[in-house]
Amino acid sequence: MQKFKLAVIGLGGIAENFHIPAWLANEEIELTAICDLSEEKALQVAAKYNVPQIYTDYNELLDSAEIDIIDICTPNFLHAEIATAALKKDKHVFCEKPEAVTIENILKLKETVEQTDRLFMAMRNNRFLNPSLFLKKLSDQGELGEVYAVRCGWVRRRGIPGRGGWFTNKKLSGGGVLIDLGVHMIDLAYWLMGSPTPTTVTGSTYSKFAENTARPDSSNSKFGVKDAAGVFDVEDTARGYVRFASGASLSLEFSWAANIEKERKFIEIMGTKAGAYWNYPDREIKLFSERNGITAQEIPNINFQDGAGRQENIKHFVDCLLGRTQLSYNIDQGIDVIKIINGIYQSAVKGTEVRF
Ligand SMILES: NC(=O)c1ccc[n+]([C@@H]2O[C@H](COP(=O)([O-])OP(=O)(O)OC[C@H]3O[C@@H](n4cnc5c(N)ncnc54)[C@H](O)[C@@H]3O)[C@@H](O)[C@H]2O)c1
Secondary structure, three states, X not given: OOOEEEEEEOOOHHHHHHHHHHHHOOOOEEEEEEEOOOHHHHHHXXXXXXXXXXXXXXXXXXXXXXXOEEEEOOOHHHHHHHHHHHHHOOOEEEEOOOOOOOHHHHHHHHHHHHHOOOOEEEOOOOOOOHHHHHHHHHHHOOOOOOEEEEEEEEEOXXXXXXXXXXXXXXXXXXXXXXXHOHHHHHHHHHHHOOOOOEEXXXXXXXXXXXXXXXXXXXXXXXXXXXXXXXXXXXXXXXXXXXXEOOOOEEEEEEEOEOOOOOOEEEEEEEEOOOEEEEEHHHOEEEEEEEEOOEEEEEOOOOOOOOOHHHHHHHHHHHHHHOOOOOOOOOHHHHHHHHHHHHXXXXXHHHOOOEEO
16 A cells, blocks of 8 residues: 655644644554654654654755655744745645745745645645535535625634744734634635635734633633743734625634633625525524525534544545545635735734735
């Protein structure tokens, strides 16, 4: 059987608890090397998963001719730099979101992606979940009609990851909740809408909870390492409005912390034939339409597969390496999402709409 030699760079919460087990669930993958700035962390993960080679410098790792796939799980500001270097060394690359923190860096990455025959994909948590696949089919088959207005978001009551660590340091993260949670829901909405071209964005950002000390109450806020003496110079709330060339629009709401009733992660789609609403904690998709002059509501029976989104991404990437299917992701889609996010940051500073 063909085996691919994998190296994982950045061994924090997402790598150790999600990526590595997901890769090892595929018998075609051999975890050959790992790399972290912290040798102690690398030794601990090597012992846990029986990994033969450890590195503390990713450039040394990339010089290893043995490695076929690089998986990037470092803080955000390093993603594009490591991905570009790895593709240039003829490695296939799977990268955590966001692909880059600036447009300039994702455009450089695109150039490299287009010059190589290696695969590049970024994590897209929501695309491979059964409810997402169900909605995508409805949308692609025209069963929603023209999808013209979509709203999505992820708002937490208290759920700031790694306060004072890299997550809340703009230089290292590229931003706060919008670049952290925003990528997941903006990508879902944008993908379900058929990857339309964004033309304008407007938005506001707020940082009101930098000093807040209430205990986190979101099960998803455990990522990142806190630093009591660290920096908090990013937004904890972002609101945005995107127009697309098709005429469709997307409204966005994201908070790591806010005085609301409870955490919500949602998407609402308005189509001319039918609409859909999915609020994760409720675990149900609701479809809304009109039948014989009467408004109708449907709740399809979908298996929600808790936590499977990341694992399915990695399985999809392995299937693509083996030629079993085509990548569901392309770098232009990544560019549009980064454009929207950075456009909202610019608009929030300028107080006006940003045109692309
Ligand atoms: N898809 C998801 O659901 C999801 C969830 C959480 C985090 N993430 C993403 O995963 C990435 C990592 O997040 P995390 O929560 O694991 O962070 P983390 O802080 O727990 O881990 C980051 C690790 O990278 C290491 N590192 C830093 N610089 C490095 C370098 N130059 N070379 C090698 N290693 C280096 C750090 O020492 C640390 O061990 C982020 O980009 C984040 O956005 C995605």
